Amino acid sequence: MKVNIVSLTCCAGCVSSFLNAGDALLEILSQDFDIVYSPTFVDLKEVPQVDLAIVEGGVRTEADEKLIREVRAKSRILVALGICATHGGITSLGNIISVKKLLEKEYFVLETSKLPELEDLMYPICNFVDVDYYIPGCPPMPFLIVHSLKSIVSGKTPTRHQSVVCTECNRKIIAAKLDRLYGIYDKEADPNLCLVSQGFVCLGSLTREGCGAPCPRAGFTCFGCRGPTDSLLYRSRDLYSFLVKVISKRTSIPEEEVKKELYRNPFIFHTFIFSKFERFKARERII
Amino acid sequence: MTSQREITISPTTRIEGHGKVTIILDEAGNVSDAYFYATEIRGFDYFLRGMEADRLPFIISRICGVCSTAHVLASVKAIENIYGTEITETAKKLRELLLMGQIISNHSLVFFFLILPDFWFSKEEDPSKRNAFQIMRENPEIGRKAIALRSFATKILDTIGKREVHIVSAIPGGLISPLKEKEREELLKAAKEACAITQEAVSLGKELFEKNWEEFRKAGDYKTHYMALTDDDAIEFYEGKIRILNPEGDVFSEFAAQDYMKHVEEKRYEWTYAKFACLKALGCQKGIVQVGPTARVNVNKKTKTEFANRELEEFKRKFGSPTHATLLFDYARLIDLLYACERTRELLEDESITRTDTRVKVKPKGGVGTSVVEAPRGTLAHEYALTRNGRLKSMKLIIPTQVNSAAINLNVKDAATEFIRKGEIKPGLLNRIEMVVRAYDPCIKCATRNATDSLKVEIRNHEGRLLKILS
Ligand code: SF4
Ligand code: SF4
Ligand code: SF4
Numbered sequence: 001m002k003v004n005i006v007s008l009t010c011c012a013g014c015v016s017s018f019l020n021a022g023d024a025l026l027e028i029l030s031q032d033f034d035i036v037y038s039p040t041f042v043d044l045k046e047v048p049q050v051d052l053a054i055v056e057g058g059v060r061t062e063a064d065e066k067l068i069r070e071v072r073a074k075s076r077i078l079v080a081l082g083i084c085a086t087h088g089g090i091t092s093l094g095n096i097i098s099v100k101k102l103l104e105k106e107y108f109v110l111e112t113s114k115l116p117e118l119e120d121l122m123y124p125i126c127n128f129v130d131v132d133y134y135i136p137g138c139p140p141m142p143f144l145i146v147h148s149l150k151s152i153v154s155g156k157t158p159t160r161h162q163s164v165v166c167t168e169c170n171r172k173i174i175a176a177k178l179d180r181l182y183g184i185y186d187k188e189a190d191p192n193l194c195l196v197s198q199g200f201v202c203l204g205s206l207t208r209e210g211c212g213a214p215c216p217r218a219g220f221t222c223f224g225c226r227g228p229t230d231s232l233l234y235r236s237r238d239l240y241s242f243l244v245k246v247i248s249k250r251t252s253i254p255e256e257e258v259k260k261e262l263y264r265n266p267f268i269f270h271t272f273i274f275s276k277f278e279r280f281k282a283r284e285r286i287i
Numbered sequence: 288m289t290s291q292r293e294i295t296i297s298p299t300t301r302i303e304g305h306g307k308v309t310i311i312l313d314e315a316g317n318v319s320d321a322y323f324y325a326t327e328i329r330g331f332d333y334f335l336r337g338m339e340a341d342r343l344p345f346i347i348s349r350i351c352g353v354c355s356t357a358h359v360l361a362s363v364k365a366i367e368n369i370y371g372t373e374i375t376e377t378a379k380k381l382r383e384l385l386l387m388g389q390i391i392s393n394h395s396l397v398f399f400f401l402i403l404p405d406f407w408f409s410k411e412e413d414p415s416k417r418n419a420f421q422i423m424r425e426n427p428e429i430g431r432k433a434i435a436l437r438s439f440a441t442k443i444l445d446t447i448g449k450r451e452v453h454i455v456s457a458i459p460g461g462l463i464s465p466l467k468e469k470e471r472e473e474l475l476k477a478a479k480e481a482c483a484i485t486q487e488a489v490s491l492g493k494e495l496f497e498k499n500w501e502e503f504r505k506a507g508d509y510k511t512h513y514m515a516l517t518d519d520d521a522i523e524f525y526e527g528k529i530r531i532l533n534p535e536g537d538v539f540s541e542f543a544a545q546d547y548m549k550h551v552e553e554k555r556y557e558w559t560y561a562k563f564a565c566l567k568a569l570g571c572q573k574g575i576v577q578v579g580p581t582a583r584v585n586v587n588k589k590t591k592t593e594f595a596n597r598e599l600e601e602f603k604r605k606f607g608s609p610t611h612a613t614l615l616f617d618y619a620r621l622i623d624l625l626y627a628c629e630r631t632r633e634l635l636e637d638e639s640i641t642r643t644d645t646r647v648k649v650k651p652k653g654g655v656g657t658s659v660v661e662a663p664r665g666t667l668a669h670e671y672a673l674t675r676n677g678r679l680k681s682m683k684l685i686i687p688t689q690v691n692s693a694a695i696n697l698n699v700k701d702a703a704t705e706f707i708r709k710g711e712i713k714p715g716l717l718n719r720i721e722m723v724v725r726a727y728d729p730c731i732k733c734a735t736r737n738a739t740d741s742l743k744v745e746i747r748n749h750e751g752r753l754l755k756i757l758s
Contacts, residue, residue: 013352013452019396020451022438026423026430035420041400043414090349093334139352139452142441183341185458185649218449218456219463223345225453271346 001153002050005038006071008064009091009122010057014082015040017139018054024146033153049074052152058084059123060091072129077152079133081145085125086136086286087227087273092122126280133158134286138225138272141211148287158287161210162230165222166194169204169213173197178251181261189219196250201268205246206232206239210287225272230283239269308720310703316710318703332682340366340459340651340677347669348453350684353396355453356389356444357662360525361669366459368545368656369673370649377642378461381447383525384634385454386660388443390524390627391436391481393663394620397728398488399433402617405722406495410715429491432484439481443631446470462645475635482594482628489598489621496618508611509697510534512566512576514690515586516544516661522587522599522626524661530586531566531576536609540568544659547668551576551685564689575693578665579727580619585609590622592629598622613698616726623663651677662687664728691727698723 005015015038019025029035037044047067053075059065072078083089125131135148148158166173173194182199189195195202195216202221204213208229215222232239244262248255262268313319331350338346344362348355360382367374374382400419408417423430441451447466448454456463511534518527529547533539542550552567566574585608590596599622606615634640653675659668665687672680699720706716 011349011352011355013349013355016352016396017452019400019437020441022434022441026434029420029423029430036415041420042418043404045414090346138349142451183339185341185460188646214450215455220449220455220458223342271342 001032001034001052002048003033003035003037004047004050004053004071004075005035005040006047006053006055006057006067007040008055008057008068008085008125009060010082010084010089012040012056014056014084014137014139014145017142018081018145021142021146024143028146028149028153031150031153033149047071047074050076052077052079054079054081054149055085055125056081058088058091059125059128065128068125068128077132078129079135079148079152080125080131081135082140083136083138083225083227083272086131086134088122088124089138089272092124092273093271124280131281132285136208136225136227136286137211140226141214143212144210144287160287161208161226163209164229165204165207165209165211165213165216165226168209168211169194169216169222171195171197171216173250175249176251178253181247181251181253181258184221191219194250195219195221196247199251201243201247201262203243203268206243206269208286223271224269227273230286243269308699308724310699310707312707312710316707318700318707332684336679336681338679340369340671340673340679343671343679344457344459345453345455352452354389354393354662354664354667356385356392356448357660357667358669359448359454359457360386361658361660361662361667362671363457363459364526364658364660365656365669365671366673367649368658369654369671370459370651370656372460372647372649374461374647375642375644377465377640378645378647379525380634380637380640381462381466381645382457384443384631384640385447385457386524387627387631387634388440388448390623390663391631392440392444393728394624394627395433395436395440395488397620397663398492398617398624399429399436401725401728403429403495405725406499410718432488435484436481436488439477442477443474446474458646460647460649465643465645466641468641471635471638471641475632478628478632478635482625482632485625485628486594489625492618492621496614499614502614509613509694509701510611511694512539512574513582513585513609514576514578514666515583516659516666517541517587518591520588522583522590522595522623524627526660529659529666532586532609534609534611536585539566544668545657547657547659547666547685548670548683551668551690553683553685553689563692564685565693571693575697576690577694578687578690579616580623580665581610581616582665583661584619584622590626592626592633595622595626595629598625613694613723614726616728620728653677653680664688665690688727695724695727 007015035042036050037048047070053071055068055071055078059068080086084091133148133152135145137144151158171194172192174197176197178199180199181201184200189200190198200221202216203224204216204222206228207222207224208226211226213222228239232242240262244255244258247253247258311319331347335343335346343366344359347362348358350358403422404417404419407422444451444454447456449456513532514529516523516527517530526544528541529544530541531539540550550567551564554563554565554571563571565571566576568574584599584602590599602618602622606612653673655670655672657668657670659666667687668685670683674680702716702719702723706713706719
């Protein structure tokens with residue numbers, strides 16, 4: 001199978017993660033998996049017609065948009081790898097200000113420049129093209145990437161992850177009696193109890209499983225890099241009220257007070273998904 | 288020149304991120320100027336304003352997935368400088384270990400996946416084959432080595448950082464959890480194997496580079512200043528003083544890392560999304576400075592580990608000190624790699640690294656703080672201003688690729704001048720440009736955290752009309 005690896009606006013962490021797959025990577029490379037185009041690794045200059053395109057990064061510039069359309073037209077299957085590609089990712093935080101402001105504050109007025117024009121916002125790729133599989137994560141873990149790719153290569157649909165990170169985190173959830181919430185560094189975490197039951201704002205209960213919960217296992221709150229689960233994406237979309245309820249239940253702090261505390265922290269929920277979704281068909285295709 | 292007006296656009300390759308080269312010709316068709324520039328913008332410096340300092344380190348690492356650990360460490364250190372936090376020795380050792388993991392992860396990637404194909408294959412090789420995957424097919428043993436080193440780095444980052452890309456364990460005040468004795472033993476065992484593989488990689492690299500030495504000498508030899516961290520004349524990555532050498536090799540200045548911003552300034556040009564950085568005292572014309580592997584070797588007299596030190600001495604004997612040949616970046620990078628493996632082993636042999644005092648309590652407050660670490664590509668500085676409530680008021684980051692941009696531009700111009708005469712382009716220009724640019728291992732992701740496109744070479748006439756795009 002001929003494979004393209006394409007990088008749009010992003011941090012290149014997703015392809016790094018793929019390269020971290022160790023022996024599993026060697027195994028997939030020795031199978032029917034021929035990377036013919038990848039500006040990071042291969043010298044081929046033109047986007048070829050392929051069976052599978054793996055795309056990291058989102059659409060921030062017109063050059064990105066042009067490239068993703070070309071890649072789509074030339075690929076049988078297209079995989080959006082990482083939350084930049086699936087949901088806009090961290091760069092979509094830039095959507096809080098206008099492009100004009102962004103350039104003025106940080107750079108210059110573009111008129112005199114030969115650089116590619118920016119889009120008005122940072123977009124996930126599904127706003128422009130059909131995506132066959134979405135693998136969110138910042139980055140998705142190597143085993144998740146390799147496992148999904150192996151299924152795709154053999155013509156199967158990869159295992160979908162529809163539950164939440166809490167199911168992969170072996171911390172015990174209890175209804176504790178607390179009187180306040182804590183910042184990540186305010187106290188050391190008990191190694192066995194759910195972080196929320198200890199007053200930390202962990203997003204595990206909102207976030208799609210599939211990463212193996214490395215962060216909460218290590219005593220660090222999940223910050224939602226796999227994006228919201230199906231039920232939150234399609235049913236309520238109200239991450240905020242949902243989390244307020246979870247925290248209140250696991251700490252016995254009244255909802256009103258939890259709300260006040262969370263308001264102070266505007267970056268908590270949307271760190272990776274602050275973008276505008278159009279044509280988002282992740283429900284059947286998100287891994 | 289009509290024959291040259293044909294335009295083909297596609298990415299230049301085996302470089303992290305998206306950059307572009309423009310070459311400008313004068314009326315006689317000779318090179319008058321050349322630019323290497325970035326065409327990507329993301330806006331980190333702006334959109335993170337208002338974020339709680341607590342979240343900064345693990346969010347800011349998203350500037351670059353290839354050197355994310357270096358960013359996390361620079362970030363926690365800057366915050367600790369503001370808070371006035373002194374971390375424990377144990378935490379320091381573990382952070383250094385993380386940074387060594389970062390160096391091994393990056394340098395093994397750059398050597399095996401990006402650089403090696405240039406030296407492994409003949410110049411006439413079909414470009415579609417000139418890549419690491421082809422090397423792995425022809426010589427699975429090399430593939431196994433590359434993957435083994437990468438996996439070793441991943442193991443360090445995963446065990447201590449708790450994730451292999453965008454680690455979460457480093458927090459203001461230290462490390463979130465200690466290293467367990469069992470983990471230490473496993474890592475140590477792996478470190479011994481990794482050191483052996485690294486030595487083989489160094490021999491392979493040296494053999495290939497030496498065959499190409501003539502080429503090396505021709506490709507860029509630009510005399511500039513050099514900057515790196517130093518600890519008593521020895522290469523150091525996590526902390527130390529900053530030393531700058533002048534082009535003759537004398538110490539130009541030496542200062543505490545916190546004073547970095549007093550000595551280095553940024554300059555913005557309208558033709559690139561990345562900002563340049565140069566020495567404040569000399570301005571951007573004269574104050575061109577390089578950072579990274581060659582700079583580390585030039586600035587320092589030794590390394591603290593045995594085999595890397597031997598290699599460093601041999602390097603200095605062969606090429607002099609300071610050396611200016613651009614492609615030697617590729618060679619010097621192997622000294623870093625060897626050092627990082629040896630140092631990792633050393634750190635792990637020290638049983639006290641498993642002590643449980645990895646964390647001290649921080650007292651958040653407002654203020655300004657600067658920190659520096661040696662990232663794979665060179666000196667990396669983060670400076671934050673925090674509000675009283677511990678939120679980000681503003682930040683300033685100076686990234687190795689920004690510092691090296693001026694030198695990269697000069698090198699590109701040199702190559703262009705050599706290959707273009709009277710509007711005639713000799714074959715091999717693109718390859719030469721790619722090789723000098725690649726030597727710097729420029730990370731355009733980092734340099735353009737603020738501000739995409741790939742490396743292209745544009746040739747324009749003196750009126751700015753586009754004559755040709757090479758790619
Ligand atoms: S999803 Fe995360 S790791 Fe992947 S490219 Fe985007 S920022 Fe980097
Ligand atoms: S909320 Fe966090 S700590 Fe608690 S069970 Fe879920 S993932 Fe684990
Ligand atoms: S635990 Fe949360 S933050 Fe950590 S990798 Fe999983 S989804 Fe991402």
